[in-house]
Amino acid sequence: MATTTLRLESQPVRLEGVTKLFGKTAAVDDITFEAEAGRLTTLLGPSGCGKTTTLRMIGGFYEPDAGSIHIGPKFVNTVPPHARSTRTVFQSYALFPHMTVFENVAFGLRATRVPRGEIGPRVDEALDLVGLTGLAQRSSGQLSGGQQQRVAFARALVTRPEVLLLDEPLSNLDAKLRVHMRGEIRSLQQDLGITTIYVTHDQEEAMSLSDHVVVMQAGRIDQQGPPHDIYERPATRFVADFIGTSNFVDARVESVAADVVEVAALGSILRLAPPVGAALRPGESVLLVLRPEHLHLQDPDTSDGVGFPGRVASVAYLGAVATYEVALDGGATVTVDNPAPVGAALRHAGDPVRVRLEVDRVYVVPRTDSDTIRRSP
Amino acid sequence: MADETSAMTGRAGSRAPRDPARLRLPRALREPAVAIAYGLVLFVVALLVIYPTYTILIESVRDPDGGLTLARYVRFFSSTYFLHTLYNTLLVSGIATALSLVLGFGFAYAITRTDLPLKGFFTAVVLVPMLLPAFLIAFALILLLGRNGVINRFMYAAGEWLGLADPSVLQWVIFGSHGVILAQTLTFFPMAFLVFSAALSSIDPRLEEAAEDLGASYWYTLRRVTLPLLAPAAFSSALLVFMFNASAFGAPAVLGGGRLFFPQASMLAPEAIIQILGLYDWGMGTTIAVILVVPSLLIYVLGEYYLKKRSYVTVSGTPTAFRLAVVPPAVKWTLFALCLAVSIFIISIVLVVVAGAFTRTWGVNYDLTWRHMATALQASRASIINSLVLSGGGAIAAALFGTLAAYLFTRRSFRGVRVLDFTAMLPYALPGVVMGLGFAVAFGGRFELIVLTGTGTIIFLNHFIRRMPFGLRSGGSALKQIDPVIEEAAADLGAKPVYSFLRITFPLLRATIMGAFVFGFINMMTDITAVIFLVSPRWRLLSIDLFNAIDAGRLGVAAALSVIMIVSTFVVLIVVWRASGRGLDFLRRS
Numbered sequence: 001m002a003t004t005t006l007r008l009e010s011q012p013v014r015l016e017g018v019t020k021l022f023g024k025t026a027a028v029d030d031i032t033f034e035a036e037a038g039r040l041t042t043l044l045g046p047s048g049c050g051k052t053t054t055l056r057m058i059g060g061f062y063e064p065d066a067g068s069i070h071i072g073p074k075f076v077n078t079v080p081p082h083a084r085s086t087r088t089v090f091q092s093y094a095l096f097p098h099m100t101v102f103e104n105v106a107f108g109l110r111a112t113r114v115p116r117g118e119i120g121p122r123v124d125e126a127l128d129l130v131g132l133t134g135l136a137q138r139s140s141g142q143l144s145g146g147q148q149q150r151v152a153f154a155r156a157l158v159t160r161p162e163v164l165l166l167d168e169p170l171s172n173l174d175a176k177l178r179v180h181m182r183g184e185i186r187s188l189q190q191d192l193g194i195t196t197i198y199v200t201h202d203q204e205e206a207m208s209l210s211d212h213v214v215v216m217q218a219g220r221i222d223q224q225g226p227p228h229d230i231y232e233r234p235a236t237r238f239v240a241d242f243i244g245t246s247n248f249v250d251a252r253v254e255s256v257a258a259d260v261v262e263v264a265a266l267g268s269i270l271r272l273a274p275p276v277g278a279a280l281r282p283g284e285s286v287l288l289v290l291r292p293e294h295l296h297l298q299d300p301d302t303s304d305g306v307g308f309p310g311r312v313a314s315v316a317y318l319g320a321v322a323t324y325e326v327a328l329d330g331g332a333t334v335t336v337d338n339p340a341p342v343g344a345a346l347r348h349a350g351d352p353v354r355v356r357l358e359v360d361r362v363y364v365v366p367r368t369d370s371d372t373i374r375r376s377p
Numbered sequence: 378m379a380d381e382t383s384a385m386t387g388r389a390g391s392r393a394p395r396d397p398a399r400l401r402l403p404r405a406l407r408e409p410a411v412a413i414a415y416g417l418v419l420f421v422v423a424l425l426v427i428y429p430t431y432t433i434l435i436e437s438v439r440d441p442d443g444g445l446t447l448a449r450y451v452r453f454f455s456s457t458y459f460l461h462t463l464y465n466t467l468l469v470s471g472i473a474t475a476l477s478l479v480l481g482f483g484f485a486y487a488i489t490r491t492d493l494p495l496k497g498f499f500t501a502v503v504l505v506p507m508l509l510p511a512f513l514i515a516f517a518l519i520l521l522l523g524r525n526g527v528i529n530r531f532m533y534a535a536g537e538w539l540g541l542a543d544p545s546v547l548q549w550v551i552f553g554s555h556g557v558i559l560a561q562t563l564t565f566f567p568m569a570f571l572v573f574s575a576a577l578s579s580i581d582p583r584l585e586e587a588a589e590d591l592g593a594s595y596w597y598t599l600r601r602v603t604l605p606l607l608a609p610a611a612f613s614s615a616l617l618v619f620m621f622n623a624s625a626f627g628a629p630a631v632l633g634g635g636r637l638f639f640p641q642a643s644m645l646a647p648e649a650i651i652q653i654l655g656l657y658d659w660g661m662g663t664t665i666a667v668i669l670v671v672p673s674l675l676i677y678v679l680g681e682y683y684l685k686k687r688s689y690v691t692v693s694g695t696p697t698a699f700r701l702a703v704v705p706p707a708v709k710w711t712l713f714a715l716c717l718a719v720s721i722f723i724i725s726i727v728l729v730v731v732a733g734a735f736t737r738t739w740g741v742n743y744d745l746t747w748r749h750m751a752t753a754l755q756a757s758r759a760s761i762i763n764s765l766v767l768s769g770g771g772a773i774a775a776a777l778f779g780t781l782a783a784y785l786f787t788r789r790s791f792r793g794v795r796v797l798d799f800t801a802m803l804p805y806a807l808p809g810v811v812m813g814l815g816f817a818v819a820f821g822g823r824f825e826l827i828v829l830t831g832t833g834t835i836i837f838l839n840h841f842i843r844r845m846p847f848g849l850r851s852g853g854s855a856l857k858q859i860d861p862v863i864e865e866a867a868a869d870l871g872a873k874p875v876y877s878f879l880r881i882t883f884p885l886l887r888a889t890i891m892g893a894f895v896f897g898f899i900n901m902m903t904d905i906t907a908v909i910f911l912v913s914p915r916w917r918l919l920s921i922d923l924f925n926a927i928d929a930g931r932l933g934v935a936a937a938l939s940v941i942m943i944v945s946t947f948v949v950l951i952v953v954w955r956a957s958g959r960g961l962d963f964l965r966r967s
Contacts, residue, residue: 059865061868063404082871087869096863108870108871111877
């Protein structure tokens with residue numbers, strides 16, 4: 001997609017205590033976050049977590065049952081979709097099947113009575129922007145999936161929205177095209193400087209695209225922040241599990257200080273950074289989060305750093321890495337990803353090994369899943 | 378940024394969140410255009426459905442002295458004559474329904490599950506009776522099997538040739554219960570066919586393959602898998618067909634007179650007409666109408682709201698490919714013989730009417746003549762024009778209004794809309810006699826609110842409201858096929874509801890609207906049971922002229938009028954079919 005001179009008047013979007021009920025179930029339960037002007041915010045979570053419902057409330061398709069939504073300075077809870085300055089790229093693209101590419105892109109301009117003379121040039125500009133120059137007269141049924149998606153983007157952008165809403169826009173594309181379009185969306189978004197809210201269940205997509213990630217689970221926000229924060233300092237077991245792969249090891253809090261917490265795990269006492277958000281009490285059961293790539297296999301007699309003895313239970317050789325299941329002598333089984341060594345150096349099932357931890361990359365999360373301690377709505 | 382105002386409408390400034398939407402107007406109605414459209418629908422339904430139904434009910438219990446009385450209902454259920462009318466109706470309808478189901482299933486099974494020759498031909502022929510009014514089929518049966526009918530004349534000659542003492546023993550005269558049953562079976566079995574073929578083609582073929590795989594024979598699979606899967610479809614189409622049979626007027630009036638199971642009595646719908654038009658007994662006529670309404674409504678509610686939930690097959694599902702060779706040859710060729718015989722019979726019905734229109738005296742003198750056609754065209758010129766204008770206008774109004782209502786009910790829905798939807802569908806469930814009589818009572822001066830007696834308007838409104846439910850239903854199911862996200866996209870891009878409806882929804886529904894128009898037009902052209910109460914010397918209709926010609930035994934003119942009716946509906950059908958070609962195309966694509 002080419003760069004453009006078209007700058008959009010971006011606005012921040014602010015949700016405060018927003019709740020949406022379907023019958024008696026809260027699909028979205030008291031969530032608060034802000035999508036900053038000109039930046040890309042991702043709503044990330046498994047299906048059914050309320051992320052699409054949240055997006056639809058911002059787009060005006062649902063009305064919140066409680067809380068407020070502001071776009072810039074304006075309170076928009078009850079404003080119908082056609083009167084909002086948000087534009088959505090739908091998961092299925094929702095191109096009008098009875099119209100050509102040109103008519104699809106021109107639709108929003110015609111519907112809002114943009115002067116006739118402006119329509120042609122603006123549609124052409126939008127089609128150039130998404131790299132569809134020359135396809136204006138195609139009917140929408142004659143396009144490939146990737147082209148349809150570009151039309152959907154052009155159709156949304158041509159109206160110069162203040163906020164762009166993307167509902168899993170890549171989920172209907174094949175894997176290769178998905179990675180390619182991801183890059184295009186990011187550079188288009190940055191070129192235009194448009195506030196963008198992006199819904200996805202794909203953590204890799206969220207990590208690679210976002211300025212800000214909002215992780216949702218069961219209608220609530222578990223954690224939000226920049227991608228590396230979410231990955232490096234997961235606040236809950238759910239976040240640690242959903243984003244990347246994690247080993248969980250039972251532990252018990254021994255003592256809590258301002259910047260360090262001591263926990264007992266696998267027969268040792270570890271001094272770790274305190275978790276984000278939750279306050280721990282001595283004696284409390286917690287979980288240690290160990291990322292497989294932060295664990296290292298060593299010969300059993302090595303003794304640098306903090307490590308635990310164990311035995312290789314199984315090996316999966318994946319080319320770039322080898323994934324080991326290791327049964328620790330302390331009882332737990334952990335997954336370890338190590339760069340795959342050349343041929344003979346590969347360890348085998350039954351080999352005694354030592355698993356070394358990078359202590360500064362071990363995190364403590366509360367033992368209870370946040371949803372089980374929630375009050376029911 | 379904070380103080381900037383943009384092009385957005387909507388309330389400015391921050392506000393405290395407030396309570397859930399319970400006390401506010403439903404969101405759909407906050408759009409003025411949607412609220413106005415709902416107002417229109419409510420007005421139409423109140424005026425043309427609720428009001429006539431209400432007046433017919435009141436009329437049946439209205440005492441001449443001004444009080445209320447149930448005397449007529451007591452009289453109905455204590456009089457042998459009326460009870461026999463009821464029994465005749467139940468017996469004739471029951472038998473005709475059973476036969477319709479058998480025929481409908483046979484055709485559907487042959488067409489969807491076998492590789493028989495002539496399947497395309499059978500599919501086309503089976504739909505022909507739907508284009509013909511019931512009394513026209515009855516009339517054609519007279520031409521074939523009446524005393525002077527072609528077949529009976531031939532059988533008489535054969536009897537003479539064989540030297541029989543009474544040559545007429547070989548004849549099979551159509552007048553009587555068997556004639557009514559035959560005519561009604563032919564009229565209504567296509568409905569059963571449509572339900573069965575939809576159900577048969579949406580059963581997952583793997584279910585039957587699984588049964589076979591587990592060692593079940595063809596017959597065992599049919600009995601224990603296929604038929605049970607079809608049971609809900611069979612039951613609901615049985616109810617539907619029974620309802621239409623029970624309220625039929627044409628065939629009993631033409632073929633039934635004095636020769637039914639209980640020969641002193643007629644059937645309910647003709648009896649209601651006799652009470653009103655013959656005896657001017659409005660009270661008794663409306664009483665019979667109400668008695669006709671009760672079972673119809675029960676059946677409708679049962680079929681529409683209860684059975685649908687129990688169905689194993691989705692009738693709108695994509696047809697699946699079946700292996701066609703597994704049906705045993707004996708079954709196949711029996712079905713072939715059945716389909717062929719019925720198809721030939723249906724075609725001969727059309728041919729005999731055409732022949733009747735151009736021959737001098739049916740059964741006596743088969744010289745070609747233009748005389749009947751000239752008489753028909755001259756004497757019924759006004760009726761033909763009236764019929765075309767009122768049916769054309771009524772069908773356009775019904776298709777558009779029905780589609781609009783379908784859009785509102787599915788896309789702009791809120792709590793309570795189901796009640797409105799149910800009420801708007803009532804004209805479909807209510808027998809023609811009831812809807813016609815209801816209009817005659819409500820707008821005929823017996824209640825002085827609105828008087829439309831003797832106008833074209835009353836016929837137009839009646840046509841419109843009776844066929845509007847078809848637009849409503851087909852529009853509703855077409856909308857279910859269109860992803861609502863398409864309309865959301867329009868709103869998202871700034872299109873207001875009216876703009877979105879006109880530019881997106883309406884074009885996407887074009888083929889459906891055409892279908893609703895065609896169906897409505899055919900039904901309005903051929904309707905007789907409702908309009909018989911509404912025509913007047915100034916506003917005559919083709920169907921009524923035709924019925925009167927049959928009734929008066931003027932078979933040649935009747936045949937000529939039938940040809941005019943068939944040709945004109947056929948022409949409209951072809952024109953619309955052509956015009957909607959593109960429309961059907963893009964529906965298939967999306």
